[in-house]
Amino acid sequence: EAQVTQNPRYLITVTGKKLTVTCSQNMNHEYMSWYRQDPGLGLRQIYYSMNVEVTDKGDVPEGYKVSRKEKRNFPLILESPSPNQTSLYFCASRRRFTNGKGYEQYFGPGTRLTVT
Amino acid sequence: KNEVEQSPQNLTAQEGEFITINCSYSVGISALHWLQQHPGGGIVSLFMLSSGKKKHGRLIATINIQEKHSSLHITASHPRDSAVYICAVGGGATNKLIFGTGTLLAVQP
Numbered sequence: 356e357a358q359v360t361q362n363p364r365y366l367i368t369v370t371g372k373k374l375t376v377t378c379s380q381n382m383n384h385e386y387m388s389w390y391r392q393d394p395g396l397g398l399r400q401i402y403y404s405m406n407v408e409v410t411d412k413g414d415v416p417e418g419y420k421v422s423r424k425e426k427r428n429f430p431l432i433l434e435s436p437s438p439n440q441t442s443l444y445f446c447a448s449r450r451r452f453t454n455g456k457g458y459e460q461y462f463g464p465g466t467r468l469t470v471t
Numbered sequence: 472k473n474e475v476e477q478s479p480q481n482l483t484a485q486e487g488e489f490i491t492i493n494c495s496y497s498v499g500i501s502a503l504h505w506l507q508q509h510p511g512g513g514i515v516s517l518f519m520l521s522s523g524k525k526k527h528g529r530l531i532a533t534i535n536i537q538e539k540h541s542s543l544h545i546t547a548s549h550p551r552d553s554a555v556y557i558c559a560v561g562g563g564a565t566n567k568l569i570f571g572t573g574t575l576l577a578v579q580p
Contacts, residue, residue, distance in 0.1 A: 386566075397557070397572040405565065413567075445514060458566060460504060460559075462514040 357382050361446050361463035368436055369471055376431045376466050378446030384461070386449045387429040388413065389421065391442040392465075398445065404429055436470040443467050474498050477558050477571035484578050490545040492574045494558030497539065501566055505532050505543050506557040508573070514557070517543070548578045 359380045368374055380387065388403035390413075400413030404423040418440055420432040429448075433440060446463040475496045484490050494503070505517040518525050518532040520541065525532050529548075534541040545552055558571040 395572060398559075398568075398570040400567060403565065403567070411565075458502070458561070459519055460506075460516055460568065462506075462516075464513040 357461065359446055359448055359461050359463040361444075361466050363466060364464060365467050367469045367471065370437055371435050374433050374436060374468075376433075376444060376446075376468070378429045378431065378463055379427050380429075380446075380448040380461065381427065382448060382450065382461065383426065384448035384450050385426070386458075387423070388447050389419070389429070389431045390445045390447065391415065391440075392445060393442050401431070401444075436468075438470050441468060441470050473571070474569050475558055475560055475571040477556075477574050479574060480572070481575045482577070484548050484576070486549060486578055486580050488548050488578075490548050490552075490576065490578075492543045492556050492558075492576070494541045494543070494571055495539060496541075496558075496560045496569075498560065498562060498569065500560040500562040502561050503534055503541050504559040504561065504568065505541075506559060508555040508557060510554070517556075545576075550578045550580050552576060553578050 362377045385406045389401040390398045392398045399415045401419050402421040404410045410421050444466045449458040449460045478493045502519050502521045504519050506514050507517050508514045520534040529546045531544040555573040555575050557573045559568045561568050
């Protein structure tokens with residue numbers, strides 16, 4: 356089954372304690388991205404990766420890091436989490452249709468993070 | 472002004488009603504997506520449109536590229552359709568998605 360998986364699904368942590376949220380896809384997609392979802396703000400892109408070893412900042416990258424050492428994995432790292440990073444996080448991956456008109460986006464199940 | 476605007480923000484309907492959710496955007500796009508998010512759940516892609524109209528079961532999505540507007544219709548609505556519906560547009564060199572803030576739909580039995 357084609358899917359994007361994330362772990363953990365729920366996490367409560369304290370300010371400053373480093374954490375990693377894992378993301379993996381089994382569809383051989385080149386493009387992967389991380390989003391955070393906050394009430395009234397919708398989904399905002401944190402980081403994205405066009406392929407292995409190619410990553411770039413999205414709209415809200417401050418306080419986050421990513422890596423793309425393998426095609427299937429795209430972990431999100433919070434080196435020193437703060438309460439304003441409390442949010443619902445989604446990993447996503449996509450392929451590109453051959454007609455160049457667009458792509459189908461697959462989302463992970465989400466990780467609800469609370470930083471106290 | 473947001474680049475992607477959805478209306479209404481909240482919608483309550485009775486089971487069986489015909490529902491329309493609208494999306495307007497202000498940027499050039501390669502495709503528009505309609506997504507569904509159930510409470511506490513993940514996000515599912517319903518449609519991806521670059522022109523015209525698509526239908527899947529009771530769901531219909533249309534797009535007017537000239538007017539930069541799309542609509543999502545639900546026919547014969549059912550309580551299980553209750554969810555947040557999100558419009559997103561993709562474009563630019565990386566086809567980055569820009570999201571609307573969503574429409575919260577509640578269908579009452």
